[in-house]
Amino acid sequence: MPEFNAKTLKEADALCERYAEKLHALLPLLHLVQRENGGWLPPGWDAYIAEYCETTLNHVRGVITFYNMYHTEPVGKYHLMVCTCVPCGLCGGDGVLEHLEQRLGLRPGQTSPDGLFSLEEVQCLAACDKAPLVQVNEEVYERVGPDQLDKLIDDARKKSA
Amino acid sequence: MAEEKLLLLKNIRKSGYKGTLADYRKTGGFTALDKALKQMKPEAVQAVVKDSGLRGRGGAGFPTGVKWGFMPKDTGKPSYLVCNADEAEPGTFKDHLLINEDVHMFLEGMIVSCYAVDCHHGYIYIRGESMKSAKHLQQAIDELYKEGLLGKNILGTGYDLDMTVHRGAGAYICGEETALLESLEGKRGQPRVKPPFPAVAGYNGCPTSVNNVETLATVPWIVNEGAEAYKALGTPNNAGTHLVSISGHVKQPGVYEVELGVSLRSLIYDYAGGIRGDKQLKAVVPGGASSPVLTADEIDVPYDFDSLVKAGTMMGSAAPMVYDEDTDIVELAYRTTRFFNHESCGQCTPCREGNFWLKNLIRDFLDDAGDESKMSRVKRVAGGMIGTTLCPFGDAAGMPTVAFVQKFPEEFRKHFP
Ligand SMILES: Cc1cc2nc3c(=O)[nH]c(=O)nc-3n(C[C@H](O)[C@H](O)[C@H](O)COP(=O)(O)O)c2cc1C
Ligand code: SF4
Numbered sequence A: 001m002p003e004f005n006a007k008t009l010k011e012a013d014a015l016c017e018r019y020a021e022k023l024h025a026l027l028p029l030l031h032l033v034q035r036e037n038g039g040w041l042p043p044g045w046d047a048y049i050a051e052y053c054e055t056t057l058n059h060v061r062g063v064i065t066f067y068n069m070y071h072t073e074p075v076g077k078y079h080l081m082v083c084t085c086v087p088c089g090l091c092g093g094d095g096v097l098e099h100l101e102q103r104l105g106l107r108p109g110q111t112s113p114d115g116l117f118s119l120e121e122v123q124c125l126a127a128c129d130k131a132p133l134v135q136v137n138e139e140v141y142e143r144v145g146p147d148q149l150d151k152l153i154d155d156a157r158k159k160s161a
Numbered sequence B: 001m002a003e004e005k006l007l008l009l010k011n012i013r014k015s016g017y018k019g020t021l022a023d024y025r026k027t028g029g030f031t032a033l034d035k036a037l038k039q040m041k042p043e044a045v046q047a048v049v050k051d052s053g054l055r056g057r058g059g060a061g062f063p064t065g066v067k068w069g070f071m072p073k074d075t076g077k078p079s080y081l082v083c084n085a086d087e088a089e090p091g092t093f094k095d096h097l098l099i100n101e102d103v104h105m106f107l108e109g110m111i112v113s114c115y116a117v118d119c120h121h122g123y124i125y126i127r128g129e130s131m132k133s134a135k136h137l138q139q140a141i142d143e144l145y146k147e148g149l150l151g152k153n154i155l156g157t158g159y160d161l162d163m164t165v166h167r168g169a170g171a172y173i174c175g176e177e178t179a180l181l182e183s184l185e186g187k188r189g190q191p192r193v194k195p196p197f198p199a200v201a202g203y204n205g206c207p208t209s210v211n212n213v214e215t216l217a218t219v220p221w222i223v224n225e226g227a228e229a230y231k232a233l234g235t236p237n238n239a240g241t242h243l244v245s246i247s248g249h250v251k252q253p254g255v256y257e258v259e260l261g262v263s264l265r266s267l268i269y270d271y272a273g274g275i276r277g278d279k280q281l282k283a284v285v286p287g288g289a290s291s292p293v294l295t296a297d298e299i300d301v302p303y304d305f306d307s308l309v310k311a312g313t314m315m316g317s318a319a320p321m322v323y324d325e326d327t328d329i330v331e332l333a334y335r336t337t338r339f340f341n342h343e344s345c346g347q348c349t350p351c352r353e354g355n356f357w358l359k360n361l362i363r364d365f366l367d368d369a370g371d372e373s374k375m376s377r378v379k380r381v382a383g384g385m386i387g388t389t390l391c392p393f394g395d396a397a398g399m400p401t402v403a404f405v406q407k408f409p410e411e412f413r414k415h416f417p
């Protein structure tokens, strides 16, 4: 079973102190594990976190599967989230998704074999005035067209070459 | 552009304003906190907010001061204030503007409001995807701790307050206040049976008020300027200004601050600059994806809580989504039900199954396989979700779908084989 190192353990303990009970820190704890593991939850962490929070493995798995942002499979170094909700979907969101699907050869939910990109279709990101948009990790790129998307991909490839 | 009435965006609209602590102080920031903590009892803060007529900006429009008044005192348990910064209603992006560009105004409102309900640990529940905004919020909070505006003995008054940012993890339903509290307790975000209401048993079983970002950000203005000044804005029973998120096919999508009661037509044509490419308007979904659609002939309505209810829809989170003549209403309806199907928490059968059926039924129309019986089935299934579920999500998903078919039947008929 994996476990926190001294530094992350300290961070985790500090998180728990912000709540009335240790279990309440479960969401931030899972975020912490993902941050430390390239954006996903490798096997075994669910059991470790359950033990750490003094809860059941079932509870932790129930939470992991309920929320969209916890990944039990590896995600790309660049996680591309395209909003095709309303209103973005009616303001060019589909075009952005199609372009990225073609350029990356990925369907939503897939990660490229080199681990560089993953593509996800998402619901409203509270930035509808910037449609069409794509969020790459933490950064939102607004009113994106094909050229800007290509540049984004090329820059990412260059940076990781 | 028509002129805004600036209470909440007054700083943001100034050129050069960056929203740093120094910037905010220069505009007179934290005077309301000083006044509240040094000259007012918590009850007095509650009273001025109640008298102002401020109604919650999260969607339901419940009077804020009244809600705070429901929290029992002397229970021997701590009281909590939880800010709802989930902002996941499609079309809505005003709360993020406040957090990103005038974070200290919002935090001042949060601190004053915590004081008003005798809370010593406030939580801000922000949606998981907004990592940058969450970091920005955390940095601002760290700064306030250093400055003695959070933590022990704030401004030397003996008032102690801790503040924690809690990130969600991608689930629209966590905007519903009891689902939010479940999520804050490390559980799946599934709404609770009410009663008990959060005011009585909220976070950790303790008295809790859940309030929207914009609601809390309005409190410093009210404390500074008084209840009468606030009530003088807007229309009777719909006091004040509201941040309106306008999106879709308009020339200038964005957030506009207006007095409640301005006409919806004016919002679209005077504030947001009219329809892109000078096309004709076809439809407006006036208050986020949960609100029933209005046709182009129905936009001469005052934009406030009560007038929109009278017009058969609702103001919701104040997010008009504007669609031009080229829009396929079936496409719009499909995306809307797809959203609700994706986000249903699954506890109630009408919501879980109904949204799934609706999505598939409307998908049939997109594939040009619609017919009259499917149209009535959409209405029947959507209608069957209204009033039959544990939380308002069922209504929120059912009502707009019924309205699409009722108001735009010809659009659906275009998709018959
Ligand atoms: C499905 C659903 C989603 C909601 N989403 C939000 C939201 O994202 N932000 C918000 O402030 N309120 C949201 N609400 C309303 C909250 O339940 C609650 O009424 C509100 O946060 C109270 O704050 P207020 O009194 O300041 O408006 C939602 C309600 C429902 C039923
Ligand atoms: S109405 Fe829908 S979202 Fe609300 S509790 Fe029931 S299943 Fe969950």
Ligand code: FES
Binding pocket: A083, A084, A085, A086, A087, A088, A089, A123, A124, A125, A126, A127, A128, A129, A131, B090, B091, B092
């Ligand atoms: S619909 Fe895409 S950000 Fe709101």
